[in-house]
Amino acid sequence: MDNILARRLLDFTRHGVAVAYALLAFLVIAAFVYDPGLASWSWIHAQLQITAFIGIIAIGQTMVILIGQIDLSVPWNLTFSALVMATLSADGHSIWLAMGAALLCGLIIGAINAVGVAVFRLHSLVWTLGMNALLQGASLVYTNAQPPKSDVPAVVREMAVGNLFGIPAAALIWAVLAIFTIVVLRRTRFGRYLYAIGNNETALFVSGVDSRKVVFGAFMVSGFGAALAGILLTGYASQTYLGMGNDYLLIPIAAVIIGGTNVMGGSGGYVGTIAGALIVVILQSLLSTAQIGQAGKDVVFGVIILALVLLYAREARPTD
Amino acid sequence: MTRDTNGTGPLLDARAITKSFGGVQALNAADFACDRGEIHALLGANGAGKSTLVKIFSGVMAPDSGTITFDGQEVTFTSPADAGAKGVATVFQELSLFAHLTVAENIFIGHEPLTRLGQVSGRRMRATARALFDRLGIDHLNPDALLSDLSLADRQLVEIFKALSRDPRLLILDEGTSALGRTEVERLFALLRKLKSGGTSVVFISHRMAEIREFVDRMSVFRNGALVGTVAAANCSDEEIVEMMLGQRVDKSFPERSPLPAAAPMLLEVEGMSGGSRLRDISLQLRGGEVLGIAGLEGQGQGELLLALFGAYRRLSGRVMLHGKPAKLSKPWIAKRAGIALIPEDRKTEGLVLPMSVRENISMATLPAYGRFGFVSLKRERRFVAQMIERLEIKVGSMEQPARALSGGNQQKLVLAKWLATGAEVFLFYDPTRGIDVGTKRAFYELIAGLAREGRGVIVYTTETSELAGLCHRVLVMDDGRMVRSLEGDEITEPKILAASFGLGDGAKPEKVPA
Secondary structure, eight states, rough: HHHHHHHHHHHHHHHHHHHHHHHHHHHHHHHHHHOGGOSHHHHHHHHHHHHHHHHHHHHHHHHHHTTOOOOOOHHHHHHHHHHHHHHHHTTTTOOOOOOOHHHHHHHHHHHHHHHIIISOOOOOOHHHHHHHHHHHHHHHHHHHTOOOOOOOHHHHHHHHHHHEEEOOOOOHHHHHHHHHHHHHHHBHHHHHHHHHHHHHHHHHHHHTOHHHHHHHHHHHHHHHHHHHHHHHHHHHHOOTTTTTGGSSSHHHHHHHTEEEEEETSOOOHHHHHHHHHHHHHHHHHHHHHTTTTHHHHHHHHHHHHHHHHHHHHEEEEEEE | OOOSSSSSSSSSEEEEEEEEEEEEEEEEEEEEEEEOOOEEEEESSSSSHHHHHHHHHSSSOOOOOEEEEEEEEEOOOSHHHHHHHHHHEEEEESSSTTTTBBBBHHHHHSSOOOTTTTTOHHHHHHHHHHHHHHTOOOSSTTTBBGGGSHHHHHHHHHHHHHHHHHOSEEEESSTTTTTHHHHHHHHHHHHHHHHHTTTTTTEEEEEEEHHHHHTOEEEEEEEETEEEEEEEEOOOOHHHHHEEEEHHHHOOOOOOOOOOOTTOOEEEEEEEEEEEETTEEEEEEETTTEEEEEEESTTTSSHHHHHHTTTOOSSSSSEEEEEEEEEEEHHHHHHHTEEEEEEEEEIIIIIOOOTSHHHHHHTTGGGGGEEEEEEEHHHHHHHHHHHHHHHTOOOOOOTSSSSSSOOHHHHHHHHHHHHHHTTTTTTEESSSTTTTTTHHHHHHHHHHHHHHTOOOOOEEESSSEEEEEEESSEEEEEETTTEEEEEEGGGHHHHHHHHHHTTSSTTOOOOOOOO
């Protein structure tokens, strides 16, 4: 009896997505039990508002991690793109043009990341780290280290902190993109090829598929997501500032990993990442409510990530 | 360099060595004995069990059963280090040297002479290396030279000296001459004879039998994992050796070869294709309905040729014509669009994505066909995959099973299914039946013959000579990146193919071209 139960439990833990959602449910219940005052729409609203930014960045990061790579250029891609929008807008260009330019910026940065990985065959860990440093420098030069003093256009503010039917607009944008992402991963060639590359790029190449295009796609989605998050965060903070992307490197990556996507690529998906993103945000909130300082939060995060990676690693271990 | 020995009799005496991998019996009660102070060649066709035997002697793997007596005592070699400590040193086919270290550093890696303070003594290392060279009459190697500056032949010498630096009783050379030209082979054997006169025994594995037989004392021939016989090299003819390697024919029952109509259209023409050091001036022609075999010893450029035709090889020169029109096969997806399919060498790493499902693997090369705008219609995909599973009689529990869970034969069928779906005209097979069971092998023969009957062209490289003889309309023999012989019609027999591959008989020994 015990044996069967133990085995069921063990089998269950092999499914990263299931573990992530179980953990999420546990956290929510724990939060409500710990402080019944939290069980309100306003608390949920606040969580969704924050999670949306992380979730949007985690879309591209999920794809990039699925192909066995990583995008470390997100923080300064986000900042740089936001700066481009803010300065164009301050110069009197229309906000749509400014936003378009920012998103284009993100796409181009993503494409340059992909050039390093797909064409020069360098590992993204090094290449995108270099890209991040380069963009940091470029941002400082571009702004003379003085971020543009501009009013954030109403459209941007609405997108970031507005509401539609009482739901944060940013969360709605995230929801639409999330559904789109899940469909892409499950129902399109591009999605199929992402998994194939993460598992065995050689086999895809020998199947006569140009895997480089797929790598470009993944990194460009990540670049686009970073730029979009930069726009939304500008609206959220009512300003662009240097270093605004600093908190958005490791947290989205943690969300992807907690959501059960294999860090080495090849398995996982965005459904898990959604739970992962909510977990990191709710955990932060819970720890804050419990008045645990930043050091304590970091310890709890570290422990959770290590525990989950150990749990998931059993599955990834080759059996033959 | 004479030594004390424990008793008399052979230095190494292996009895009834058995070893199997999965279902494949690599060695079946194999015996082998090597005397003290002799140079002994190990011969056999591909897959005869020579390499497995050597791996057992060098401690790389343990036998399933059998006994090994070394210098009068029964031993087990638990690891290469253990075998080394007991006096067996092995030089493997793949060189295991460090390009950025010097010759002396490479030779003494792992047992560097030390100073009294425990530091590596470069001075003593150089001196010992030089003494070793002097003793064996090698005067052109500089112990301080960087390995990366050496020719391939000299690197092989360094590898041998590395083995000799531990002063072994038995030196095993696997494919020792594959990188050497004629004069270098002579120099190597001069060295080996010096070793021999010092009491060291040498076991030598080479496919280039014609080159080495004058240098060795005895030869042992293996076939199907067992010893056929040991003969003195001096009194045995080429024909006898080929016969020993081939033995009694097992009837594999190949499908009837469809006659090739005289008007069969030309599918693929290759002229003067060269690339790197592995492909030299290759020309070939393939007609619709023809099965063209590529023969030769392993690693003579056959794999590179197939990859080159599939566009997976860069920097090629020469001309390729498809259907009479010039074609540039520069990338696999271009070759795929041109109607070329490759069943690659290693189904596990190149043919399949093992963790993904049977369905996803079969549809991997043809996904655009199952939907529009980048979408994949699962319904259409499943219908198609089900057809393929039925057509090739692939044994699967469900199409959602991971490819990993299938047997080798069924995995290979998945790879073929993937390519049948593309409607390719030219099929390239790289050793399609390696490691799969007899029943599935026969199914593959039928499939290959079937492709030809449909008017498609097939190029097959296989290490099983019987398959070439049973399936092909024409057989091309490769040696050192070149086509050295073409066999047609009645010439396609196993002895002729084997003889041509080994450069024996028929006066067909290829001219070695200086590199």
